[in-house]
Amino acid sequence: MTMHATQRHERPQDGGTAVLKIVLVDDHAIVRQGLRFILEREADMRVVAEAATAAEAMAVVERHRPDIVLLDLKLSTGSDTEGLEVCSDLVARYPETGVLVLTTFLDDALVLEAIHRGAKGYVLKDVDTTELVTSIRAVSRNESAFDARSASVMVRSIRTASSEPTLTDREQRVLEHLAHGKSNRDIGGALYISETTVKFHVRNIMRKLGASSRAEAVYEASKLGLI
Structure with missing residues (x-):
């Protein structure tokens, strides 16, 4: 699914043919190799660099100035969301x-x-190859691109924007632990997620509830009957 926006100019390459320069950012080499094989079968796409870490990603983008960055959110064993930064x-x-x-x-x-932080689209790795290529081309035109499941998230967010805050299942579980005064480390241990991921969920809970502290988040949640 693509959403139209203002088209941006694609940089022409040799011979006047517009070729999209792509950087792959993923901590698994086999995933990067598979993506490179898929994308370089397209006449208008060229993978110019790969990166496995956040630092490598910034360095190769600075060097190659690509049109598109394909970015995984998990770039280390310590965090599921390092890609957001x-x-x-x-x-x-x-x-x-x-x-x-x-x-x-x-x-x-x-x-x-991810969209709030400026990503043009969100696609799951099990997406059809054709849909992935279509999404890349859409982003190159400064359009937004989502697969069917992430698009449904955007639709739900629009529908609930003016209603009471809606927490995800994981956020709800984190909130329940917050109400018992547990630390991020304790919550992470109980839910088998990293402390960094807990911090991410806590920030989202506070944002959704309009709270400026953990205690205020628990208070607002109790008023709404969420705990």
Whole structure:
């Protein structure tokens, strides 16, 4: 599914043919190799660099100034959301580069946070090859691109924007632990997620509830009957 926006000029390459320069950012080499094989079968696409870490990603984008960055959200064993920070940095430093999130994680909060941080689209790794290529081309035209499942998240967010806050299942579980006064580390241990991921969920809970502290978030949640 693509959403129309203002088209941006694609940089012409040798012979006047517009070729999209793509950087792959994923911590699994086999995934990058598979993506390179798929994308370089397209006449208008060329993978100019790969990166496995946040630092590598910033370095190769600075060097190659690609049109598109395919970005996974999980770039280390310590965090499921490190890619969000990379997304923010890329958008801030290289506004002409379109960031397309390509990940295994489908979570309402992650989709919305990625878009909030400037990603042009959100696609799951099990997407059809044709749809992935279509999404990349859409982002190169400064359009937004989502697969069917992430698009449904955007639709739900629009529908609930003016209603009471809606927490994801994971956020609800984190909130219940917050209400018992547990630390981020304790919550992470109980839910088998990293402390960084807990912080991400806590920030989203506070944002959704309009709270400025953890205690206020618990208070607002209790007023709404969420706990």
